[in-house]
Amino acid sequence: MSDSPHLDLQWQGSTSEQARQNEFVQTHLRRVFLIIYRIVGDVADAQDLTQEAFIKALQRQDQLKDLEKAAHWLSRIATNTALDFLRRRGRYAATGIDTLYDAPASSSSEFDDPEARVLRREQHNRLSSILACLTPRERMALVLRDVEGLPAEEVAERMSCGTATVRSHIANARIKFKRLLGRTRR
Amino acid sequence: MKHLTQTQIALHAGGDLPLFESLYARLHLRRCARCRQQFAAFAALRAETAETAQELPPGVDWQSLEMEMRANIRLGLTAGAIVDQAFSSGPDPEPEELETKAPEPEPAHIPVRRLNWSLSSPWLPGAAVLGSLTVVVVLVWLLSYPPISHAPGRYAQAPGSTVMTAQNAGLELRHGGGALTLLPPAAEHASLSVDLGAGARAEYVDVETGQMTIHQVFYGDDE
Known part of the structure; x- marks a missing residue:
C-alpha cells in the first residue's frame, strides 16, 4: 500500500499503476456488482454495467483524491450507471429470475448443506421477484436506503429528486414488499 | 384511538420519519399492540432484505465472473487510452x-x-x-x-x-x-x-x- 492517501491510478501502462488499479477493482468489484444487480435484476446486465462503472471510474480517477471516499464515489458512479440504464430501457428485466431457478449450482456451493442452499435460493428468488414488481424508482430508493444504508437525503441527491419524494418511494416499496412477501410465503 | 398509517409505520421502521412524527410514532407504539406488531414486521423485513441482498445470486460462479469482468475492465481501459x-x-x-x-x-x-x-x-x-x-x-x-x-x-x-x-x-x-x-x-x-x-x-x-x-x-x- 502506498503511504500517500491519494490514489494514483493513471493508466499509462506502468505495471505498478496497473497493479493498483487491479487492487481497486478487486476490492470493490463484488459490492458494486451486487448494488447494480439489485437495481437492474439481471446478472448479464449487471455484469456489463459493473464493467462500465469501473471503466468510467478509472478513466476519471483524477477526480478521486481520497482513498476513504473511493468506495462512496464508486457507488455513486455505479448507481448512476444503473439508473441511466433503466431510463434508457424503461423497464425492469425479470428474465434473470427465471434463469436463476434453472442455474446450476456454483462450484463453491457444492459442499454446502443442500437444505441451506435451497433455502438461500428461495430467499434470493423471492427477493428478486419482489424487486421486479416495484417501479424502477421505488426499487432504486429501497436498494440505496435499505441495502446500501444511505440516508434519505443522499438517496434523494442520487436520484435527483426531493427528500419527500424519496420517502414516498421508500414507504411504497416497503409496503409493497411486505404485502408481496406475505403472498409468496402463503 | 387513531392508528398509525402503513406509510408512517413503514418509514418509522427504517428511521425515516421526520423528528416530530417520529416522536409521535414512538409514543403511539408504546400503547398500541397492533401497530407495534406491524412495526416489528417491517423492521424484520428490512433486515432480511439487507442480508439477502448482500449474497450473490444462486448459480453465479463468482470466480469466473470476476475474472471475466476484470479482463473486460482492463480491455476497456486500454481501448479508452x-x-x-x-x-x-x-x-x-x-x-x-x-x-x-x-x-x-x-x-x-x-x-x-x-x-x-x-x-x-x-x-x-x-x-x-x-x-x-x-x-x-x-x-x-x-x-x-x-x-x-x-x-x-x-x-x-x-x-x-x-x-x-x-x-x-x-x-x-x-x-x-x-x-x-x-x-x-x-x-x-x-x-x-x-x-x-x-x-x-x-x-x-x-x-x-x-x-x-x-x-x-x-x-x-x-x-
Missing part, C-alpha cells in the same frame, strides 16, 4: 493516406507503433527524441542478449521454448510442432508491438467504423 491517444495526436488523416500506410506483408520490427504524424505536427520534436531513444535501447538490448532471435517481431526465450511472433498476419505462439495464431480482423490500420515485460500485442482499427480490436498475449512465469 488508445482512443485518447489517437484523438490527441492531431486531426484524422485522409483515407488515402491511411491506405498508403496500411500494413505491409513483411513482419513488423520490435517494437513497432504506427503513428500518423505529419511534418507540421507539434509532436515531431518529441517523436524524434523518442525515436532516437528507441533505437539506442533496441541496440543495447540486441547487444546484451545474443540468444534472442533477431527475426523481426519475434522473441525466443531459449532454444526449444515457446516463440512468440508479432507480425501483420497476426500474433503467433509456436511451441514444439504446434502453433496458435490470432488472426487479424479485416482492419485498415494496425499497430503491432512486442513488449518484453508483458508480451505481444496487436491493435487493429477499422478506419470506416472506428471499431477497435485488441489482441494481447501475455507471458511470464507463475509466481
Whole structure:
C-alpha cells in the first residue's frame, strides 16, 4: 500500500499503476456488482454495467483524491450507471429470475448443506421477484436506503429528486414488499 | 384511538420519519399492540432484505465472473487510452493516406507503433527524441542478449521454448510442432508491438467504423 492517501491510478501502462488499479477493482468489484444487480435484476446486465462503472471510474480517477471516499464515489458512479440504464430501457428485466431457478449450482456451493442452499435460493428468488414488481424508482430508493444504508437525503441527491419524494418511494416499496412477501410465503 | 398509517409505520421502521412524527410514532407504539406488531414486521423485513441482498445470486460462479469482468475492465481501459491517444495526436488523416500506410506483408520490427504524424505536427520534436531513444535501447538490448532471435517481431526465450511472433498476419505462439495464431480482423490500420515485460500485442482499427480490436498475449512465469 502506498503511504500517500491519494490514489494514483493513471493508466499509462506502468505495471505498478496497473497493479493498483487491479487492487481497486478487486476490492470493490463484488459490492458494486451486487448494488447494480439489485437495481437492474439481471446478472448479464449487471455484469456489463459493473464493467462500465469501473471503466468510467478509472478513466476519471483524477477526480478521486481520497482513498476513504473511493468506495462512496464508486457507488455513486455505479448507481448512476444503473439508473441511466433503466431510463434508457424503461423497464425492469425479470428474465434473470427465471434463469436463476434453472442455474446450476456454483462450484463453491457444492459442499454446502443442500437444505441451506435451497433455502438461500428461495430467499434470493423471492427477493428478486419482489424487486421486479416495484417501479424502477421505488426499487432504486429501497436498494440505496435499505441495502446500501444511505440516508434519505443522499438517496434523494442520487436520484435527483426531493427528500419527500424519496420517502414516498421508500414507504411504497416497503409496503409493497411486505404485502408481496406475505403472498409468496402463503 | 387513531392508528398509525402503513406509510408512517413503514418509514418509522427504517428511521425515516421526520423528528416530530417520529416522536409521535414512538409514543403511539408504546400503547398500541397492533401497530407495534406491524412495526416489528417491517423492521424484520428490512433486515432480511439487507442480508439477502448482500449474497450473490444462486448459480453465479463468482470466480469466473470476476475474472471475466476484470479482463473486460482492463480491455476497456486500454481501448479508452488508445482512443485518447489517437484523438490527441492531431486531426484524422485522409483515407488515402491511411491506405498508403496500411500494413505491409513483411513482419513488423520490435517494437513497432504506427503513428500518423505529419511534418507540421507539434509532436515531431518529441517523436524524434523518442525515436532516437528507441533505437539506442533496441541496440543495447540486441547487444546484451545474443540468444534472442533477431527475426523481426519475434522473441525466443531459449532454444526449444515457446516463440512468440508479432507480425501483420497476426500474433503467433509456436511451441514444439504446434502453433496458435490470432488472426487479424479485416482492419485498415494496425499497430503491432512486442513488449518484453508483458508480451505481444496487436491493435487493429477499422478506419470506416472506428471499431477497435485488441489482441494481447501475455507471458511470464507463475509466481
